[in-house]
Amino acid sequence: MSAGLQHYLDVAQRFQAERMADSPLWLRGLREDGLAQLSRQGFPTTRNEDWKYTDVAPLVSRPFAPVEARRVAEFQARVDQLALPGPRLVFVDGRHSPELSSLEGLYEGVTVKPLRQALREDAEALQAVLGQRARAETHSFIALNAALLEEGAFVNVRAGAAAPSPVQLVFLASGATGASVLASPRILVVAGANSEAALVEVYAGVEGGASFTNAVTEVVLGENARLHHYKLQVEPEAAFHLASLHAEQARDSRLVSHAFALGATLARNEVRSVFAGEGGECVLNGLYVGRGTQHLDNRTDLDHAMPRCTSRELYKGVLDGKARGTFHGRVLVRQDAQRTDASQTNRNLLLSEEALVDTRPQLEILADDVKCAHGAAVGRLDEQALFYLRARGIPRAEAERLLTYAFASEVVGAVTLEPLRARVEQLLSGRLPGGARREGQA
Numbered sequence: 001m002s003a004g005l006q007h008y009l010d011v012a013q014r015f016q017a018e019r020m021a022d023s024p025l026w027l028r029g030l031r032e033d034g035l036a037q038l039s040r041q042g043f044p045t046t047r048n049e050d051w052k053y054t055d056v057a058p059l060v061s062r063p064f065a066p067v068e069a070r071r072v073a074e075f076q077a078r079v080d081q082l083a084l085p086g087p088r089l090v091f092v093d094g095r096h097s098p099e100l101s102s103l104e105g106l107y108e109g110v111t112v113k114p115l116r117q118a119l120r121e122d123a124e125a126l127q128a129v130l131g132q133r134a135r136a137e138t139h140s141f142i143a144l145n146a147a148l149l150e151e152g153a154f155v156n157v158r159a160g161a162a163a164p165s166p167v168q169l170v171f172l173a174s175g176a177t178g179a180s181v182l183a184s185p186r187i188l189v190v191a192g193a194n195s196e197a198a199l200v201e202v203y204a205g206v207e208g209g210a211s212f213t214n215a216v217t218e219v220v221l222g223e224n225a226r227l228h229h230y231k232l233q234v235e236p237e238a239a240f241h242l243a244s245l246h247a248e249q250a251r252d253s254r255l256v257s258h259a260f261a262l263g264a265t266l267a268r269n270e271v272r273s274v275f276a277g278e279g280g281e282c283v284l285n286g287l288y289v290g291r292g293t294q295h296l297d298n299r300t301d302l303d304h305a306m307p308r309c310t311s312r313e314l315y316k317g318v319l320d321g322k323a324r325g326t327f328h329g330r331v332l333v334r335q336d337a338q339r340t341d342a343s344q345t346n347r348n349l350l351l352s353e354e355a356l357v358d359t360r361p362q363l364e365i366l367a368d369d370v371k372c373a374h375g376a377a378v379g380r381l382d383e384q385a386l387f388y389l390r391a392r393g394i395p396r397a398e399a400e401r402l403l404t405y406a407f408a409s410e411v412v413g414a415v416t417l418e419p420l421r422a423r424v425e426q427l428l429s430g431r432l433p434g435g436a437r438r439e440g441q442a
Helices: 003-019 025-041 073-082 115-121 123-127 140-147 383-390 396-412 418-431 436-441
Strands: 088-092 110-114 152-157 167-173 180-183 186-191 196-205 210-221 226-233 240-249 254-261 266-275 281-290 295-304 310-319 324-333 340-350 356-365 370-379
Touching: 003 025, 003 140, 025 123, 025 140, 073 167, 073 196, 110 115, 115 123, 115 152, 115 186, 140 210, 140 240, 152 196, 167 180, 167 210, 186 196, 186 226, 196 210, 210 226, 210 254, 226 240, 226 266, 226 418, 240 254, 254 266, 254 295, 266 281, 281 295, 281 324, 281 396, 281 418, 295 310, 295 340, 310 324, 310 356, 310 396, 324 340, 324 370, 340 356, 340 396, 356 370, 383 396, 396 418
Parallel strands: 088 167, 152 186, 167 196, 180 210, 186 210, 196 226, 210 240, 226 254, 240 266, 254 281, 266 295, 281 310, 295 324, 310 340, 324 356, 340 370
Antiparallel strands: 110 152
C-alpha cells in the first residue's frame, strides 16, 4: 500500500471515528462502504483504462486533509464578485459559511439546506436517494467522497414548482499559506414531477496554499422535470479539482448541463446520466481552456436504457503552452432503447506546438432503430482567416484572440443566464492569448 493511499485511509478513519456516536446507522454504512471501497481499489494509475491519459500521482502523493471551519468574513468581496443575484449557499475550504450565505428570494417550492443540516432534519428523505446514483464502487475518488460525507447541499424542488431564479452553490478555497486543504462536497438535487429549476455550481479560490476539491453531485429528475445545471470551475492553478455529476432521468425529463473548466493545475470533470424512462432528453455543453502546464480531463457517459430518448453533446477545448486536454465521451444504447437519437461532438483548438489533446468519442449501439453520430476534430487557427483579418489592419495577436474567442463562443452563447454568461465571457477573455492583463483587471 502506498503512503499516499494510507494517508487518505487514515484521514477517513479518524473522520468516521469522530462522528460515529451521532450518525444514524444508514449514514455510517455509506461512509464505511466508501472507506472499504477506497481501501480495496486504491487510487487509479495510468494503467487503468479510464485514467490512461490522466496521472493523479502528483495529487494523491500530497497530504491533503479537511480543516475546521474558521472566520471567513474577509472573503465577502470575493464571493460577491463570483455569485449572481439570488439565493446562495457558500462554502469555504469545504465548510458551510452561514455568514456568506443567503437564501433570501428562494422560491417557496424549493428547499435548499446545507447537507449537514439536512442529514439531521430530512434523514428519511435522504436515506432513500443519497449515494444511490454516485456509488462508491464507481472509482476511488467517489469512494473517498463517500467516506468523508458530511458537507455539501440538499436541493429539493417540489412537484410542479417552477423556480424563477437559480440556486447557487459557491465553493471557495481560502488559499491559506502552508495549508493543503481537502474539500469533499456532496450535492443532492431532487426535482419532483413537472418541476423546473436551475442550479449553478461555482468553484473558485484565492491564490496561496494548495487545495484539493473532490466534489460529487447527484441529480434525480422526476417525470417531465427540467433542470438547467451550470458549473464554473476557476480555481487557482495550484489547485486540484475532481468532480462528477450523476443523474437519473425519469420519463420525459430534461437535463441541460453547461460545464466550464478554466482553472486548476489538474481538473477532471465527469458527467454520467441514465435514462430511466422513455422520452428523456440530455444536453451536455462543455468548454475547457488550458495554458501553462494545466491538465483538463473531461469524461461523459450517457446510458440510453429506455426507448425514444435524445442526447446532444458538444465539448470544445482551447489549449496553449504545454497544456493537455482529454475528452472521453461514451454513449451506450441498450438493446431495448429503440428510436434513440444521440449525437456527440468534440472539437479542439491547439494554440502552441507543445499543447496536446487526447479525444475519444465512443458509441456502443446494441439496438437497430437508432439515429446516432459522433465526431472529433483537433486543429490550429486557420491561416487564411488570420491573413484575412491582418489584411484589414488587425494585428496578428488581436486576430488570434478574435478567432479563438469565436471558436469558444458557441459553447458560451448557449448559457441562457445572462449574468453568468457575462462572467464566463470576462474570465474567458483573460485566458485567451494576450489576455493576462485583462484577467488581472477582472
